[in-house]
Amino acid sequence: MSDQIKNQQNQAEKWFRELRNQMVGAIQKLDGSTFIEEEWNRPGGGGGLMSILKGDIFEKVGVNISTVHGEFSEEFRGNMPGTEEDSRFWASGISVVAHMKNPRIAAAHFNTRYITTKGKQWFGGGCDLTPAIPEQLETDNFHDGLKRTCDQHDDNYYFQFKKQCDDYFFLKHRGEPRGVGGIFFDYIDKNFAKDLSFIKDTGQYFINFLIENVKRKKDFEFNKDDLEALSKKRSRYVEFNLLYDRGTLFGLKTGGNIDAILMSMPPNAKWD
């Protein structure tokens, strides 16, 4: 591997760790509860740090960072760019899922990853909101901020990545979207420094939005019906994760760490 790519891996990994520390710190400070941390190793190479908080405002937040490397099995090799001649890969990433106690605050999800193979290196990721009880101001705030963030980097990003998010977070069997969208992107590989700058900005934007949104809404009143609506919305979250989410299915099929893979599951769910 070239020194240049090694250097890029280090920069990406270092920033994922910094963002993780920022997120964990900001959420702990707001909630007053503490994350429980667990390191894990991947038998095939690498590992990660899983952090879970069950708090007073945040019902369940999972923050996972991992850096893994190894070889893609024959099954996945064909799907991964740049692995035609050499099946080795390196991947580092961060994922965050926050399920809230107050049913009037949307669940929030963020993830980003940097993947390198012999022939290609790229960023992927995104963030989106899943409210049980949608609030126009929350949805607008989130999208307005995402658009501002994207527009600083490329005029086409917001429009393109919003569409990709809507297409991805869709429950085909029900013909309904999982939530109110956000952005979703993959194979970002224009220029490492510029790409990393975009990735950093989305991460900073997400944590700022999450904290400000929770501060604004944490004392909103709610009733039993709102809690019912939350439990039912969470069943759609479960259905999406187990039926469609590529990361979840990839992880379960390749023998990943179960707790880390299913960290994004809501704490509970109800079916009608």
Add this chain to the structure above:
Amino acid sequence: MSDQIKNQQNQAEKWFRELRNQMVGAIQKLDGSTFIEEEWNRPGGGGGLMSILKGDIFEKVGVNISTVHGEFSEEFRGNMPGTEEDSRFWASGISVVAHMKNPRIAAAHFNTRYITTKGKQWFGGGCDLTPAIPEQLETDNFHDGLKRTCDQHDDNYYFQFKKQCDDYFFLKHRGEPRGVGGIFFDYIDKNFAKDLSFIKDTGQYFINFLIENVKRKKDFEFNKDDLEALSKKRSRYVEFNLLYDRGTLFGLKTGGNIDAILMSMPPNAKWD
């Protein structure tokens, strides 16, 4: 289609309806609550009757019968015996899933179906238990009765079908069985009259076991920890249905009736 096969379809369908009425009647009588019924039509041909009871003893029971016909899409054609020359099929079946309020009573599942294609006609189905808090007596009673039922028809059935059940109801990603097993079979096509007799006996056995088991255990005491154990076990039920269950995935991919397909989902679930 030959008159003989038409006659066999009628016999199978008639019995599924009779068993459905028996099950619904026996469960209503024991619980004191009433099933809500909903007929549905399949755009491609046929339809069914979905019945749901949310009662005092039975937290959620779904009983679904359906008779559908049409043509398999190219995707599924290759997987279905007897469809090489003619992709038309006819299928009738019944499925029952009972989730109990008392966490010390196992959830119970039964289903059977008769499928005919140009080149083949067969029965498939099975039944199994998923206790949150396993009780040896319950497990033994269930398996002893299944063995007696199977042994009346074929000395190999119980051993063979128990193994197929254990293999099928297994959560590979967790390396754990869904429950305590039962029997699971497919492509039963020795002799229609004898096969139907076996199918009838398994259905009668299941409903008798379900009612007697619930009568025996409905007043068992339980505490908050037992309810927690139930909610957690139900998360495994959800994971199985959405990740592995062939009927569920087939139904969702082929645009089946969502409510009928997801009727088997537990009323709620918790993830750690």
